[in-house]
Amino acid sequence: MMQLKNLLCLIILAVCPGFGLALNEGMIAPGFSLRIFDQTEVRKSSDYLGKVIYLDFWASWCGPCQISVPQLIQLQADLNSDKFEVVAINVDEEAHRARRFLARYNVNYTVLADPAGHVAAEYQLTGMPSAFIVDQQGKIVKIHTGFRQGDMDGIRSYINELLN
Amino acid sequence: MSYLTNMTRLLLFIIMLLLFSCQTVQPWQRGLLARPEMQLEPDRLQAKLHSQVYFSNEASSGDSEVAGAGCGCN
């Protein structure tokens, strides 16, 4: 009986891949455990509890990411890293392209590697780039999809509010 | 023109075949589609030049130059 129920659940889940809860602001950020880009050291989402984090999913082929990177570097430089961190998750399938992209910038924040896109799938990204502002308790307070000139001002003021 | 009907059938068949290769592509999986050589028109000036040259030397026109696909970034 149990086996039949399990089988039915499996069939239903296989047929309806989107059969899960949509990720919204106010929900707990899905956990992750990823290697730092080009290193063996692993970072977990739990490492960041107690800090506000700007979780940014990016790729070398994403045009708007080129606008955001220098602005994120500035953001991290301006804010105390004990209280706030930018955590960038790279989804490039070809690492050498991400490496070339990073070589152009003096990145002062952690870059993690998610080449298979598993974490991106958990976070149900609807566009690139996608950013999630996560509060000190690990709750998603803002989802920001895309990046255009002038977006950083709004992001900054939001983060400042959280820190105070 | 039965010749045209056959051509139409062939085109429809090819399109059906292509549509069967359809798979969902998530936003973070668009790396290949974002490559310059995968764009509908990778070279803007060459496309305009060809449009002008061929329209001027042949009787036909009507190549829609619109965007789409690519990295799908916001």
Next chain:
Amino acid sequence: MAQAAKPSPWMALTSAALTLPAFSASVPDQVEIGISTTAYRESDQNPQSVLVGSVQRYDININQFYLITPIGRDWGLALDLSHESMSGASPWGTVSVVGANTQLVMSGATIEEARNELSLGITRYFDTASLGFSVTRSEENDYNATAMAVNGEWDFNNRQSTLAAGLSYSTDSIEPSDALSFGRTLKQARRSASFSLAWTQVLNRASVLQSGFSVTQHNGYLSDPYKLRDIRPRQRLETAINFRYRRFMHRSDSSLHLDYRYYHDDFGIGSHTLRSAWYQNLTDQFQLIPSVRYYSQNQADFYVGGDDYGLPETVFQSSDYRLSGFGAVTFGLQGRFSQRDWSVSVNFERYLSAAGYGLNASRAEHPGLLRFSLLSFGFDVKL
């Protein structure tokens, strides 16, 4: 001034103006600039085929420039400029003699003439849609055209599908040179309106298919005033459907481009165009792109092989080679060298046309069918 038989081919700005500008699907991230210079050289006529006039055809130098820039958060601007200088001769008409091949009456070689074109487009970008407006102006000493276009795009299915629609309108006027001395019409005008629709579908991670449809209506003076005898209808309805397929090939690190267009109009002309290009990455920076294009059209209903002055002027007639039945093949090779923010390219193409290349049973070949070569150098940079 020395007699100038204007290159009627290049008076056809209308198509370029009516073609929707190739704007980006999302707000441009950076300022992008591109320039290109092209040498276009038509092959000389076989002297046997020329009854009177020059055997030399057209030489045209084309210089192009474009600028794309974001404006603020939600807007984009595109500027396109083009300057062409041309000299040469073109067919004025044909002469058929029973028992012999049709021969050309060619104009004399011209002095250098120029055409300038400017196009400005502005686009507003929304979350998953965009709306753009553009204006184009073309001027040469005997021909002016102004066109405007509106186009919109909508993304669906997590940006896997895009629907684009465009509407454009243009007005052209022609004042043939040396009209009085050659008995040409003094001043004429025409108007064109066009609508197009295109659906782009991401098929999978490595391929895309675009399907498009367009319809254009022309009204006014559509004949060629520089031909000795050319009387065309004052209306023309054109329709075209086209497909573009792009596919990335993992194993060879290359991309295949396949384009097909079917065209039909109420002059009785139907055509097929098939173009294929192979983008081969040789290194991270260098790319080689061979291409081949095949074209076939059948003749217009009122096409005549040899000008017949006996036909009344109320009967439509034209011996323009562009309205005859023929096929054409183009071979092209482009090399592109890319760095992070800029790239240079060299492109060579050779175009050959003949009645026998066409799909339909070829009738007598027009002696003025074209062969040309073109060589382009291009440079683009992101700032």
